[in-house]
Amino acid sequence: MKNFGPFSTYNPEKDTPEAALAENSNILFIKDNDGNEWYDVQRRFNEKTLKVVFDKSGVIYSASYDASSLWPVNAYVAEVSVDDIPDLFPLPIQGLDWQFNGAKIVPRTYTVEQLKTQAQRDKDILLNQAAKEIAPLKDAVDLNIATPDEQERLKAWMLYRVLLSRLDPGTAPDIDWPQSPQ
Structure with a gap:
C-alpha cells in the first residue's frame, strides 16, 4: 500500500x-x-x-x-x-x-494529558446539561407550582450536578462518572 x-x-x-x-x-x-x-x-x-x-x-x-x-x-x-x-x-x-x-x-491511543483535557470538557458539557434541566424545575419550585414529579426530578438533577462538580478530571482515565437522571 x-x-x-x-x-x-x-x-x-x-x-x-x-x-x-x-x-x-x-x-x-x-x-x-x-x-x-x-x-x-x-x-x-x-x-x-x-x-x-x-x-x-x-x-x-x-x-x-x-x-x-x-x-x-x-x-x-x-x-x-x-x-x-x-x-x-x-x-x-x-x-x-x-x-x-x-x-x-x-x-487512537490518548496520552494522560489528553484524557484529562477530554474529562474536563466532558464534565463541563454535563454540568451545562444539568443546569439546563434544573433551571425550569427550580423555577416551578420557587413559584410553588411544581408537581411532586418535578420536585423529585429537581432533587435528582441537583444531586447529579453536585456529584459531577466533585469529580477531578486530573484523575482521568480512572473517573467514576455519576449516572444521569432519566
Missing part, C-alpha cells in the same frame, strides 16, 4: 501550465517532501482502497475511497486495503478516535 507526505503548499515553477492555473484560477498546489505532487499522487492510488489523511501523530482526520475528495495539506496520506479496515471505523470520519500506525488503522 502507498503512503505519502507530509504535504505542504508550494508555488509551481514559472511558465508552466500549473503556474498559469495557480495565478489565473486561484488553484493551490501541494507536494510532499519527496516532491510528489498531490494531483499526480491521486492517480497512483487504487480506486478500491481507502485513503486516510493523518497528522504526524498518526491521528486520522479524513478518509475516503475517492482521493480527489481529500486535501492533505500539512498531513500524510496512506492507502488501506478494504480487508484491513476495522469494522467499527466510521465513514465519514466522526471525531478523532482513530490512528494510522504506519501499517494499519487502529483505535
